Amino acid sequence: MILPGHPYHLQDERLFECYLTERSGELIDPPAAEHLTDCASCSERYADLVRFMESVRTDGESEANAVFTPERLRAQHQQIVRRLEQVGRPARVISFPGRLVRRTITASAGRTAPRWIAAAAAAGLFIGVALGASYEWNPLLHSSRPSVARSADASRPAYLAPVATRGSNQAAVAEDDAFLSDLEVALERPHTRELLAFDAFTPHVREIYDRR
């Protein structure tokens, strides 16, 4: 390739080929090698290319080496060996706990139990529905229901009725309020002894509200 201002120069592709050839330990083809010796510009370009490629290579390698330390590689090797031990071996059957195994073995015997349970539940439901229906349709029982209800009202225990408390007394209510107020003030007050004096001089929000 002829570049402007220069009689003859190697193309970038050719320089790269030279780099690859040299890297693989082979000799660069004689014309190119000769040119690189003679032409300072191409020689500089080639040196720049080699520098760049080598920096890329060493950066990548050092990064990978930092991550894959000898310890990590050793652990990786051990893990691979462990995995290789499993290759070609028949699949391991994990034994279930004894109780479960027994249950599985006697599954045919156990299968009868749910049938009995289902039958008993169905029978119970049927009897319940039948009794309920007969109760609803029995006119004697139907007519006697209000009296039963009445008797139930009459026999209601006394503890359900409202009990007279101290709340009805106005003085007692005021006393309770004062107690609760004191409690709130005590909770709002600082717990540090040194601050109690300051607290005594400063007005409280509660007091301001009371004045209003």
Added chain:
Amino acid sequence: MDDARERFSELVALHQRRASRIAYQYLRDAAEADEAVQDAFVKVFSHITSYRETWPFEVWFTRILINGCLDRRKARARRDRWFVSNDVSSADEARVSSVGGGVGDPERALLSRERRAKLAAAIDRLDGRQRTVFTLCHYGDCTPREISAMTGLNESTVRVHLFRAARKLRGLLRGKP
């Protein structure tokens, strides 16, 4: 079988560093690269009977490793589309950041870390084939001929991809798009 395992274990020790380097360059995550390497070795051992000695073992192995890494990249891209993307773990980052600068030279360490981050981002911007051939050549120490065998690409095509990858990287790292 145990003898085969023992011999294979020696083979693992021989190739695992290089394999980890390649996988890491592909995946940029140490844990995932670790898994990819393990999977590749186990896969190779399971299918050792299908190995043909036309090519060296490492060519065959690397091909399996790369396919595994590419699958993982695809799966990750799929995950990232739906979920929050995974960042490099802080432990990896700490380990990586300690490279290139001494304990007493934080400025150098920072510059080195920035340079590596730029390089990783630039490699990630390469076209899929370019990235593969570049990684294999520069981090896997493979010749264009070996890369051709691994990837199934023509050797001259590999060389073209290598050149284009290098040119693009130079442009990206030196601020030219």
